[in-house]
């Protein structure tokens with residue numbers, strides 16, 4: 516029979532949300548066990564400088580920041596482990612989570628902080644220059660390209676929002692749209708069209724990001740005329756959507772049509788009592804390290820209250836039967 520371990524509070528995921536939940540849960544003596552998942556540290560490990568996280572006046576490198584988060588959680592007593600949740604069974608408490616298809620954890624409470632992954636075009640040059648001018652977060656990295664020309668690909672609300680954000684910092688924003696219309700809401704499109712330094716390229720696909728160790732230009736093609744153009748830019752932002760890492764919870768937890776977990780407003784509570792969600796897996800709007808960390812704190816406090824109430828009920832039951 517597969518090995519079974521019992522824990523009080525299980526945290527799945529190791530970005531700012533998961534580690535913050537671990538810090539708070541440890542300090543509340545919930546003895547949390549955290550499984551890091553495939554990419555320990557999460558999305559911040561593929562960024563460079565982080566300048567918008569309060570408390571780092573000089574900024575900090577994303578990977579270093581996540582090492583610091585981990586160390587802090589460990590110092591508070593969190594049990595941090597390599598491993599990937601591969602299956603869940605939330606039928607009854609204790610909730611069961613399979614790790615690496617090998618062992619099962621039985622947990623009185625579960626905090627889900629599995630994050631989201633940015634979608635990429637899939638070009639080798641995009642991958643090679645990722646973090647060196649190629650980015651999936653304009654709010655994080657736009658500032659490094661002040662007064663420069665940049666490009667952004669995508670035509671949804673995120674792409675429009677990020678193009679508008681960039682237009683306030685950069686000299687010109689070249690916006691690449693693969694069809695002859697945008698998916699974004701009309702109001703966002705209108706704002707883009709009304710911004711003189713955003714130049715929209717319709718029916719345009721990206722062929723390659725050019726540059727050795729930094730972005731120098733992009734090569735694009737008009738998919739109607741097949742005409743190729745090279746546009747000199749210093750950065751290339753990809754805003755073609757995110758994928759919440761929530762497949763594991765399909766059939767158990769309520770999610771929207773894109774797969775984002777649904778939590779009760781103002782809390783981290785999912786539709787299953789004792790199962791909480793925080794960070795990007797339940798946030799398609801803000802998606803910042805600091806908002807993820809804040810929601811990780813909320814989840815740990817919700818878990819603490821939930822476990823406290825359980826213990827209280829258990830004690831009352833024991834007294835009644837004594």
Ligand code: NDP
Pocket residue numbers: 635636668669670671672673674676693694697698699754755756757799800
């Ligand atoms: P969307 O899925 O809405 O849009 C993705 C965009 O990327 C589409 O225009 C799509 O093109 C384009 N795209 C996808 N793949 C490629 C590719 N390989 N090459 C070029 N372009 C590609 O994602 P968003 O992140 O924009 O939005 C997600 C959800 O969040 C939406 O519901 C949105 O409304 C919401 N949101 C709301 C905001 C707000 O209310 N302030 C802010 C941000 C997001 P195509 O249209 O051709 O498929």
